[in-house]
Amino acid sequence: MIVNSYEGIVGPLDRTIEKALKGDHRSIARLITMVESESVSSRDIMKKIYPHTGNAHLIGVTGSPGAGKSTFLDKLITRIMENGKSIGVIAVDPSSPFTGGAVLGDRLRMQNHSLDPDVFIRSMGTRGSLGGLSRGTYEAALILDACGKDVVLIETVGVGQSEIDIIKIADTVALLLVPGMGDDIQIMKAGIMEIADVFIVNKADRDGTERIVREVNIMLDLQEEKPWRPPVIPTIAENGEGVERAAEAITGHWQFLQNTSEGKRRKYQRLRIEVEEILKREIARIAEKAWDRQIETDILDELFARKKDPYSVAENLLSEFIVR
């Protein structure tokens, strides 16, 4: 550790954490970078950050490419700021190079707020091209929470696992639909329907708006009754129409969570998942290390020749470092 004499016995990392907790954007950005790159200090950072978390409203906004998420987010941010709340935004990009253009366009559309000193905006990668949210995304949300943001918006692109994962992170999930996307897409999205707390039907000046609102409501009717019935809200983000109602619905869900046992249930469930995810990651790391040592021997040749089987190999490996 480089010790800066001006800082006395407090190391630079502790200084950064201290400044971040006071809301300094540059320090927050630095912490997120360290955590995202899984630097050696990331666990220490998170341990120090964690006691300050638990206050922000974590909102996931998801939907297919072309649903108008960025425009909607832009308007939503304005609305939330008018209520005097500070905001952090995490935009999760699919890492595939093919979407580069579209994503860049989205970022530009959000530029409205990207120079705003009160809004912290950060892009992050997914775990793979369709691979769900990375652990880093959640940790970035925790950092923003700890550093005093009242609201943390997490934008995920509606591509596969990442929109399912969002429920592991967010208190409230807003799903953007858009009229006229075709039946097969609606079917593909079936699994995602179940995770939404608020449905936004954006581009509601298009044909088919009524139909999609009706379809979502029928689907909700078919589900077993729950204490929170997700509202279905038409918006035209482009001109801001309906965004106020959407914002109210999202805040309404947050209030619902805080006033009912459902909020606590979700938080406990998330804590469970959190520990499990950390465990899994640590376990994977241990397993990989153990296996890497083995791989230097001719074990792959033996497996290839079917002289050994992977089950026995794994068993032997485990017995080396696990006490039951």
Next chain:
Amino acid sequence: MIVNSYEGIVGPLDRTIEKALKGDHRSIARLITMVESESVSSRDIMKKIYPHTGNAHLIGVTGSPGAGKSTFLDKLITRIMENGKSIGVIAVDPSSPFTGGAVLGDRLRMQNHSLDPDVFIRSMGTRGSLGGLSRGTYEAALILDACGKDVVLIETVGVGQSEIDIIKIADTVALLLVPGMGDDIQIMKAGIMEIADVFIVNKADRDGTERIVREVNIMLDLQEEKPWRPPVIPTIAENGEGVERAAEAITGHWQFLQNTSEGKRRKYQRLRIEVEEILKREIARIAEKAWDRQIETDILDELFARKKDPYSVAENLLSEFIVR
């Protein structure tokens, strides 16, 4: 264990394995069920099965709902059987109830072969509604391989993680595209493009066929040159047109793998992943048990109150049974 006196010292499980290895479909089905349900004997089964694996050509067929996978598979099966090869088919269903209808229709379309004594067809679930292939899918493929099938077809629905996972299992991945699905879908599929060994443009009597063939080829031109250039083959599965060429391309890829170092590289890579996956599953099992014990204490309350953090909790848990 129930000992059947007629079978002497050989237990019923060993009998089942023995019969399965000789190709008996009922015994094969029973083994797959045991492995899929993660029964206590599943590891023993796999250890006994494993030495007999490594001969079959594992083919993954993936593509969006509506691409015509089942019709294509049906025709492909006929074609492969004409070449005197035995076939096992594993169809991976998305577990979402919304797709129930469509999937049932698909199964009916494959009925052509479902009563065929030479074809073994089996449906399996995914890990979650969009959740990727389960470990059981791979083990089922290994069982079919060991039990003498020359070709194992694995059909995955093009929804999220399962089409990415297919590359961990299959020797050859065939990706079905279809003209006129809209740009956003093509973008969504960007990540999947990279895993295909053979592109099938099905329903090639539709408008837009030439365009999609051209687009895929442009995309392939942009990639770095590899020893195998995936062919792009138009088919009309409905009337069988082009299926012969598709079958030849798939077999051609298999021959390529066997005649070049690429085949060995892939097999070694798969063995690595295999051991890693087993390791992770075993460690996860131990960790879950430990975590379940913990959860009965007031640890979630302490986490909720931020008196503890999940990182330290996970660390302590692991230190209970792991020697580094």
